[in-house]
Amino acid sequence: MFFNELSQMMTSGSDVTLTVRSQNGTLTVSVFPKVKGLKDEAKKHLQPIVLTGTAEELDAEFFNIVSEPVKKATGLLSDMKAFEDSLARVDAEKKKATEQKKTADKQADERKKNFERLIARAETQEKEGKNEAALQTMREARTMADGDSVATTDKRITQLKAKCMQSIF
Numbered sequence: 001m002f003f004n005e006l007s008q009m010m011t012s013g014s015d016v017t018l019t020v021r022s023q024n025g026t027l028t029v030s031v032f033p034k035v036k037g038l039k040d041e042a043k044k045h046l047q048p049i050v051l052t053g054t055a056e057e058l059d060a061e062f063f064n065i066v067s068e069p070v071k072k073a074t075g076l077l078s079d080m081k082a083f084e085d086s087l088a089r090v091d092a093e094k095k096k097a098t099e100q101k102k103t104a105d106k107q108a109d110e111r112k113k114n115f116e117r118l119i120a121r122a123e124t125q126e127k128e129g130k131n132e133a134a135l136q137t138m139r140e141a142r143t144m145a146d147g148d149s150v151a152t153t154d155k156r157i158t159q160l161k162a163k164c165m166q167s168i169f
Helices: 002-009 041-045 055-127 131-142 148-168
Strands: 014-023 026-035 049-053
Touching: 002 055, 014 055, 026 055, 041 055, 049 055, 055 131, 055 148, 131 148
Parallel strands: none
Antiparallel strands: 014 026, 026 049
């Protein structure tokens, strides 16, 4: 009966510490609810429930006195823990999103550098009269083009195709 009553006061994941002291025929019982892993400093301001009386008096009134305060305290502590856990999840998701953005930005920068490198190589090849090679390099650059550079690259490919056709005739 004792543990059944006690468990009904508690929320899932909460603890209740009971300290019993006997002195001169009376008992002093301290009841302290807590939740493991709670970081909030407010938990330090929670005071234990302290009852003093004979064993018979405590048997008769213990659960009537401590039931409601323990339910409230364990509920509050559990809510605080759930809030902390949700903040931790939000922080983890935010960190993950930041890392993903950094990775995407880094990939975009690499892609842009490769695009610019290929454009420069195609221009060099064209100046050297290597129009076929310049066309191939420009087509490779086209796969990395984005935004306005797509249209510009397409225009350069068309021009290089025309130059290649002229050299055939």
